[in-house]
Structure formats: structure tokens, C-alpha cells
Amino acid sequence: MARQDDTSDDRTPGAFGPPSRRRVLRLAGGGLALVALTAGTVGCDEDAVDVEEPGSAGGDEPKGGGEGSGDGGGAGEKGRAPEPLWTKPTSAETYGDNDELVAAGGVVIASGSPLAALDAATGGQKWSLPGGAVPGAPLLLSEDTLYLASSEYDGSVIGYAPASGKETWRSRLGKEYRQPRPIAVDEEQVYVIAEILEEDGSSRTNVIAALNSTTGRVAWKEQRDVGTEQNGIHAAVRGRHLVYTDFKKNLTVRDTASGGQVWTHKTTKTNYGFFTVHQDLVIVPQGNVLQAFNLADGKEKWSLEASDGALFREPAALEDVLYVADSARTMRAVDPRTGKQLWKSEALADAGLQVPRQYVKAGNTLYGATDLDKQGGIIAMDARTGAVRWTFNDKTGDYHAWLVATDGKRVFALHGKKLHALPV
Numbered sequence: 001m002a003r004q005d006d007t008s009d010d011r012t013p014g015a016f017g018p019p020s021r022r023r024v025l026r027l028a029g030g031g032l033a034l035v036a037l038t039a040g041t042v043g044c045d046e047d048a049v050d051v052e053e054p055g056s057a058g059g060d061e062p063k064g065g066g067e068g069s070g071d072g073g074g075a076g077e078k079g080r081a082p083e084p085l086w087t088k089p090t091s092a093e094t095y096g097d098n099d100e101l102v103a104a105g106g107v108v109i110a111s112g113s114p115l116a117a118l119d120a121a122t123g124g125q126k127w128s129l130p131g132g133a134v135p136g137a138p139l140l141l142s143e144d145t146l147y148l149a150s151s152e153y154d155g156s157v158i159g160y161a162p163a164s165g166k167e168t169w170r171s172r173l174g175k176e177y178r179q180p181r182p183i184a185v186d187e188e189q190v191y192v193i194a195e196i197l198e199e200d201g202s203s204r205t206n207v208i209a210a211l212n213s214t215t216g217r218v219a220w221k222e223q224r225d226v227g228t229e230q231n232g233i234h235a236a237v238r239g240r241h242l243v244y245t246d247f248k249k250n251l252t253v254r255d256t257a258s259g260g261q262v263w264t265h266k267t268t269k270t271n272y273g274f275f276t277v278h279q280d281l282v283i284v285p286q287g288n289v290l291q292a293f294n295l296a297d298g299k300e301k302w303s304l305e306a307s308d309g310a311l312f313r314e315p316a317a318l319e320d321v322l323y324v325a326d327s328a329r330t331m332r333a334v335d336p337r338t339g340k341q342l343w344k345s346e347a348l349a350d351a352g353l354q355v356p357r358q359y360v361k362a363g364n365t366l367y368g369a370t371d372l373d374k375q376g377g378i379i380a381m382d383a384r385t386g387a388v389r390w391t392f393n394d395k396t397g398d399y400h401a402w403l404v405a406t407d408g409k410r411v412f413a414l415h416g417k418k419l420h421a422l423p424v
Contacts, residue, residue: 357401
């Protein structure tokens, strides 16, 4: 078994360069003073080209449009994007990570300060928390609780009811730990990463721990190796397995009952920590190869290779189908159990669109959110073929990444300080 949380680095020939400043700032948050970026500080995406979108819509006021069946992706006439059901300004402070926009309990919430929950149907404010969300800590949802790191930086992790904003749960890891951040949750436990304090108030190591989601008591805690980072964590839980990555390019699996490490693998520098989990498999883009590993033992179950040296981007397993695009703008649907390709589409490339980095699905429509603005936005695709139905772009020119979420009735698109609700 490889040693715990390996801290060594690797370099993969032909891989992408380092992540954008926006993504680094987002992942490195956790209370640090974040310097405001300008459009000039962020380079263009390697896939971007200067073309017009196949359809766009936007506006600052609520507009009609109705709620579609889910088959047509709420499209207007001749394949154009639908008008927003509503558009509202927000206090959003986002840096492009997928856990900064969530929909649950009849509300939609964007990470920011104050943290505001808007009514999913009307866009009206339902509740807000003055302290807001801690930079670098996700909006972590279980079935009925929103977990947040305390904005008072008092070492607490707090649970709220999404519909009302009322506190329902609170836990503290201990005074010897600083800035605990929730990273994953299952039916029994909330998993956190925290810095271990030295006597002089500094920190050189960190701990991963499980908190009981009923009592708040510490179920277990395991110190990670010197040199590991508490920033840049992406995590998921399936059964007895907690899976996570960080900036050190390790994919690590721990036992949720004991905290013991089960196995760890290196990931390539093209990955930036993104993966998806389906049943008993974790699926990871590794340059031009997509690999699936058994959660129980880390053995490779299947792999899929991109053509012409293209590099796989962020994957998503939705309703028993794996969706993934590559840097050549080829979109694939794959059986996540076997790696068998279900369909392959060149529609993104044909339309001159960016590659999505986040996906949600409603009905037979797959919605993808892209990184930069001009050739991106929210792309609605036929989940059965990959055909592009429409692209929504608010044409603000804001350099922030787009984020997307859905409650099954509406699709929520966040761009900078604007939140749009689109019909499905």
C-alpha cells in the first residue's frame, strides 16, 4: 500500500499549464484576503475561439417563459435559449468551484456574504446569514441539511435547514484545531479537514476527521502527512469509502468507519483534483486517459482513451450515465460500470463552443456550465445524442466562471453577481 497522502509532485509531458488564478484563489480560500481580479488577469481558455453563440438571452427583470417538459430544455423558438423566469443580483463571491451554487428545500443559494437563499420559483429572498460562507469552504448539502464552516472562525461546523436557514446542528473538532472545513457528508457523518495548531499558533500539519451528524461528536480523526494541504480538496462518499484529492495530486480513499487509509494513487497535473464516483467505482481523468478504479482496492476496472492526443476534462456521473468532454471539444456519454461508449458528439466543436466543466441533468437535457464568458455560458444538450439545443449567455462580459444547479423544475445559472432561473 502506498504511503499516506503522498506529498511528492509529478510532471506530465504535454499536459495543461497550472490552474488559473481564479481557481487557485477559490481553492486556497479559507479566510485569506482574496485580491480582486480583473478581466485582464485571467487568460483565455485553451479551447476558446472568437465566434458568436448559437443563441443567447438575458436581462435584469423576471420574464415569462413557462416551465418546459424537460425534453426540449425549455428552448424558445428556432433553438434559441429561453428567457429567464427571473434574474436577480446576488452577493455571490465565487471562484468557479462546483459547490458554490446549490438548490434544495425550495431555495437556491450562491456562496457569498451575506449568504442569501432565494425562492426557487420567484427569486425573492427567503433568508440570509450575515456572516456568509467562508472562502474555500463548500456549500455542503446532505438530504436535509446545509453544512457550513463557521464564518466567525471559532472552530465550529454548523448545519442549517435549507428551507428556513435555521441552525439545526453544530460541532467543534477541538481547540487544538483551526479552520475546520466540511468536505463531504453521508447519512451518518460529516467529514472535515482542519489545521493542527502548534504552541506558537502556527500550523504545519492538518487532520481529517469524521463528526457524527446527529450528536456532533468526533467519530475519528487522522493526522495527515507533513506537507499535505488542507486547500484544494474535492471529496465524495460512497458506502464505507471516503474519496478525496488535493493540490498534491493524490487520489486517496479512507474507510469511513475508522478513518484508516485504504489506498492512494497519483493523479496527473491535468486533473486539478476532479473526479466522479459511481456505485463502487471512482472515475478520474488522467490526461488523455479516463480511468475507473475499484473503491475497495484501487485496482483499475476500465480505461478509455481520447483520440488525437486530446485531454479529458471534468467528468460527471448523472442517472447512471457518465458525461465527459475533452480538450478537442468532443463530448461522450459512457456506461460508468464498463467504460463502454454510448455516444460521441462533435456538436460543441461544430458550434465553436467552450467545453463545459460542470453538468446537471433535467429530463432529457444535459446542462453544462463553462469557464469563461464569450464562447460559453450554459449549454443545453440532448442527453441522448449530445446535440446542442441552445446556449444561454447574459452577455455581461464578466470573467467569472458560470455555475449551474437544478431542482428538477428549473435550471439556475450563476454568473458573477447575477443569478438566473431558466425553465427546463
